[in-house]
Amino acid sequence: MLAEHLSQAHDAASRRADRIDEQVEWIARSFLTGRDRRVLDLCCGPGLYALRLARKGHTCLGVDYSPASIRFATEMAGAERLPCQFTLGDVREVAFGSGFDLALLVFGEFNVFRPRDGELVVRKTRDALVAGGVMAIEAHTEEAIREIGARGLTWYSSAGGLFSERPHLCLREHLWDAASATATIRYFLIDSSTAKVTRFAQTFQSYSRKDYAALLQASGFASVEFAPSLAGPTGAAEPGMEVIIAR
Ligand SMILES: C[S@@+](CC[C@H](N)C(=O)[O-])C[C@H]1O[C@@H](n2cnc3c(N)ncnc32)[C@H](O)[C@@H]1O
Numbered sequence: 001m002l003a004e005h006l007s008q009a010h011d012a013a014s015r016r017a018d019r020i021d022e023q024v025e026w027i028a029r030s031f032l033t034g035r036d037r038r039v040l041d042l043c044c045g046p047g048l049y050a051l052r053l054a055r056k057g058h059t060c061l062g063v064d065y066s067p068a069s070i071r072f073a074t075e076m077a078g079a080e081r082l083p084c085q086f087t088l089g090d091v092r093e094v095a096f097g098s099g100f101d102l103a104l105l106v107f108g109e110f111n112v113f114r115p116r117d118g119e120l121v122v123r124k125t126r127d128a129l130v131a132g133g134v135m136a137i138e139a140h141t142e143e144a145i146r147e148i149g150a151r152g153l154t155w156y157s158s159a160g161g162l163f164s165e166r167p168h169l170c171l172r173e174h175l176w177d178a179a180s181a182t183a184t185i186r187y188f189l190i191d192s193s194t195a196k197v198t199r200f201a202q203t204f205q206s207y208s209r210k211d212y213a214a215l216l217q218a219s220g221f222a223s224v225e226f227a228p229s230l231a232g233p234t235g236a237a238e239p240g241m242e243v244i245i246a247r
Contacts, residue, residue, distance in 0.1 A: 002068040004162050005046045012162050014045050015107070019236065023106075024052040026232035031102045031134050032058055040103040040128060042091045042121065047073030047084065049104060054084035062086045063094055092117050096128040103129060106138040106230065108241060111145065111204045115215075118205065122219040122246075135221065137212075137244040138230050144240030145206035149176025149183030157192075163200055167192035181206040212244050221246035 004013040011019070027049070032039070035057040041050040044062030046069040054060045054077065062084070064070055070088040077084040087094055092113075103125045110118055125135050140148075151174035159167050171188040187200040207215070213224040227243040229235060 001066065001162070002046060002072055005048070005069060006072075014048050017048075019231070020048050020052065022235050023230040024049060024056075026230060026235060027102075027104070027136070028053065028056055028058075030232070031136065032056075037101040038099055038130075040096055040100040040125065042103060042105040042125065043107075043109040044073065044086065045069045047076065047086060049106060050084055050086070051076055051080075051082060054082035055080070057083075059083040060085070061097070061100075063089060063091050063096070065090045091121050091124075096124055098128050099130055100128050101130055101133050103133070103135045104138075105135070108138065108140045108204075110137050111140045111206070112202070113205065115205060119215055119219060122216060122221075126220045126246075132247065135216075135244075135246045136230075137246070138238075138241055139207070139212065139244055140204060141240055141242050142206050142208045142211075145181075145183045145204045146176060147240070148185065148204060149174055163187060163189055164191070164198065209242075216244065216246040223247045 001013060008016050032053070037058045039050065039053050039058050039060045041047070041060060041062040044050050044064045045066065047062045050060040050062040051073065060083065062073055065088065067088060070086045073086045077086065113121060122135070129135065154172045155170060157169045163170065169190045169192065173186040175184045177184070182203050182205050184201060184203045189198045189200070209226060216224045225245045227245060229238040229241070230243055
């Protein structure tokens with residue numbers, strides 16, 4: 001998975017470096033005026049946002065439950081002596097501390113939480129921010145998640161990738177559940193040499209803009225705005241995602 005995060009051939013686990021560079025420029029310009037602000041990067045993966053913000057002089061804490069990602073990010077921060085620390089753990093459980101100016105939760109990861117867990121993470125984040133602090137969530141749009149659930153049955157073959165390093169065939173089933181407003185993708189991976197089947201599933205919670213605003217306001221944020229992308233109004237668009245800016 002770490003290799004997939006760092007790959008410059010696709011944007012499946014993390015985006016490619018040039019896109020992240022562009023987004024970090026907008027994030028710093030929009031929310032981190034001056035040097036030495038404190039940033040909390042939730043579900044940070046290998047720290048591609050936190051490390052860049054630390055290079056700009058901001059003090060960053062990244063949290064992720066992937067050991068390989070946290071090891072990589074910690075090694076990078078150490079090698080460059082950056083003001084950046086990484087905690088291995090589940091964002092629903094670990095303590096964040098306090099005094100952050102900005103908290104990030106990017107690349108649609110908010111939508112993988114059940115609503116009660118999403119609300120828990122938002123409340124914990126609000127408590128970790130200074131007065132006037134910002135939480136920027138890059139989330140899937142309501143329509144994008146409905147569209148995921150409507151894709152039906154698809155398949156692909158791969159020489160190795162996100163779910164297996166070995167050659168495999170992947171059968172995918174996309175489902176929409178109107179009652180819970182969730183889309184689920186079920187993956188059935190068939191190993192090309194052993195025919196062993198491994199199953200994975202991924203569920204995305206859909207929210208309308210009204211739902212996002214209500215959740216954030218109920219969690220103690222005073223204002224909620226939306227921006228089209230983390231690259232700012234003139235940067236590259238991110239179809240199917242939007243940025244929720246809660247202050
Ligand atoms: C799509 S990746 C994005 C990583 C990073 N934000 C980026 O854009 O490069 C999502 C990350 O969320 C992490 N993650 C998902 N659920 C988590 C949880 N409950 N606690 C901590 N990390 C979590 C995964 O391990 C993965 O690294």
